[in-house]
Amino acid sequence: MLKKRIIPSLLLKDGRMVKSVQFGNYRDTGHPITAARIYDAQRADELVVLDISASKEGRKILFDIATQMAEECFMPLCIGGGIRSIEDIQSLLRDGADKIAINTAAIEVEGLIKEAAEKFGCSTIVVSIDYIKHDDGSYEVFTHGGTKATGKDPVIWAKEVANKGAGEIFLMSIDRDGTMKGLDLELTKSVVDAINIPVITAGGVGTLDDFRLGMEEAGASAVSAASIFHFTDQSPIKTRKYLVDRGVNVRA
Amino acid sequence: MIAIVDYGLGNLRSIAKALECVGGDTVVTNNHEEIQNADRIILPGVGAFGDGMQNLKKFKLIELLKDEVLKKKKPFWGICLGMQLLAKESEEFGSHKGLNWIDANVRKFNFPSEKKLKVPHMGWNTVNFVRNHPITSGLKNQEDFYFVHSYYVNPNDLVLPLGTCDYGVPFTACISKENIFATQFHPEKSQQKGLKMLANFIEWNP
Numbered sequence: 312m313l314k315k316r317i318i319p320s321l322l323l324k325d326g327r328m329v330k331s332v333q334f335g336n337y338r339d340t341g342h343p344i345t346a347a348r349i350y351d352a353q354r355a356d357e358l359v360v361l362d363i364s365a366s367k368e369g370r371k372i373l374f375d376i377a378t379q380m381a382e383e384c385f386m387p388l389c390i391g392g393g394i395r396s397i398e399d400i401q402s403l404l405r406d407g408a409d410k411i412a413i414n415t416a417a418i419e420v421e422g423l424i425k426e427a428a429e430k431f432g433c434s435t436i437v438v439s440i441d442y443i444k445h446d447d448g449s450y451e452v453f454t455h456g457g458t459k460a461t462g463k464d465p466v467i468w469a470k471e472v473a474n475k476g477a478g479e480i481f482l483m484s485i486d487r488d489g490t491m492k493g494l495d496l497e498l499t500k501s502v503v504d505a506i507n508i509p510v511i512t513a514g515g516v517g518t519l520d521d522f523r524l525g526m527e528e529a530g531a532s533a534v535s536a537a538s539i540f541h542f543t544d545q546s547p548i549k550t551r552k553y554l555v556d557r558g559v560n561v562r563a
Numbered sequence: 564m565i566a567i568v569d570y571g572l573g574n575l576r577s578i579a580k581a582l583e584c585v586g587g588d589t590v591v592t593n594n595h596e597e598i599q600n601a602d603r604i605i606l607p608g609v610g611a612f613g614d615g616m617q618n619l620k621k622f623k624l625i626e627l628l629k630d631e632v633l634k635k636k637k638p639f640w641g642i643c644l645g646m647q648l649l650a651k652e653s654e655e656f657g658s659h660k661g662l663n664w665i666d667a668n669v670r671k672f673n674f675p676s677e678k679k680l681k682v683p684h685m686g687w688n689t690v691n692f693v694r695n696h697p698i699t700s701g702l703k704n705q706e707d708f709y710f711v712h713s714y715y716v717n718p719n720d721l722v723l724p725l726g727t728c729d730y731g732v733p734f735t736a737c738i739s740k741e742n743i744f745a746t747q748f749h750p751e752k753s754q755q756k757g758l759k760m761l762a763n764f765i766e767w768n769p
Binding site: 312313314315316351354356357378381382383385386387404405406407408409410429430431432433434435478479507508509530532533562563 | 572574575576577580581584609610611614644676679681682683684685686687688689707709710711712713729730749751752753754757758
């Protein structure tokens with residue numbers, strides 16, 4: 312049976328690993344390679360690495376980090392941040408990424424998802440969707456690191472990119488990011504039910520039970536988390552044990 | 564020396580690094596002489612079947628690989644798309660002819676929506692090994708490996724299956740016949756169990 316995945320995520324800013332709260336208030340959390348090495352030893356199922364460097368120099372470091380991670384970690388690496396073109400995708404795949412996360416360019420660069428999926432295979436192309444829940448309960452997709460409203464509904468947008476050939480959705484709640492107050496199960500479930508590709512849900516994991524809820528209540532294929540691993544004594548090992556003990560379908 | 568065939572598709576560096584980690588000497592190449600000089604060959608591959616065949620043609624690798632693997636019987640491992648390409652044909656984006664080294668075709672996972680099974684089949688799933696093989700030596704009969712694919716190899720030759728997996732339907736996750744070995748899953752992404760298989764491959768003398 313296909314297992315649900317536990318996916319630590321690493322946020323990079325100019326070569327350092329950081330953790331945000333609601334896409335701001337960045338705290339330095341150490342060196343990304345060291346972290347990746349530890350997560351590999353702790354048998355994380357996969358790693359997601361997202362780069363938010365604004366500068367070209369910062370972007371260049373991402374390529375070096377991808378290479379180094381691929382040299383030391385024998386698990387799947389999904390890498391994203393500032394991907395704009397087929398060439399960007401090709402060189403990151405060459406440098407060691409297994410999957411590429413595309414966010415802003417999925418909206419801005421016409422035809423990119425379709426072309427990338429045809430060229431590199433659907434399963435290589437992950438569309439990352441950052442969203443906000445407004446006070447009136449409606450949801451909206453944001454791009455440019457959570458700074459630009461798009462007017463798009465995340466469920467409709469997920470359907471659209473799935474039709475274009477995306478192989479997976481990385482679904483991130485901006486208002487829950489770094490708060491550790493729990494995943495948005497409702498929106499996760501809506502997206503999971505609306506599309507036929509796997510959904511990784513993220514944003515708000517604060518307890519080990521949040522993983523279970525994301526997987527079992529919302530039906531996500533994977534739950535991604537950062538703060539709980541950076542700032543508490545929980546690890547992928549403890550998470551796995553907690554889930555196995557409760558009969559959740561994860562790798563033992 | 565292990566030649567990792569570079570035909571423009573696939574996570575070549577990951578495979579090279581995983582092999583080096585378990586003591587293998589590797590060369591990532593599409594140079595004919597280098598492939599001829601290698602004593603083992605890996606055909607990786609991530610991407611579309613049609614592009615895969617087209618690129619093998621473009622680099623004039625089809626005849627060369629046939630000589631090295633089918634005639635000279637060098638130990639060979641096809642990974643993911645590199646397994647599918649061994650088949651007669653695939654139904655991916657229209658019908659495509661494959662290398663036709665094994666009596667098999669390639670099918671797409673196709674589920675009714677009420678089954679709620681996502682495609683691609685992506686993540687860790689259990690492989691049941693149905694017979695012994697030097698490359699699976701030291702592994703249990705059931706182990707979890709990492710898969711990323713929407714198509715799978717469906718063998719007509721019932722000697723082929725070595726490992727099976729289940730995703731809505733039972734499918735063949737691993738095949739072997741003489742010096743040909745292939746996995747739908749990614750050993751280079753399957754942590755310790757995958758590395759163990761790669762280590763066994765280096766020692767394998769079919």
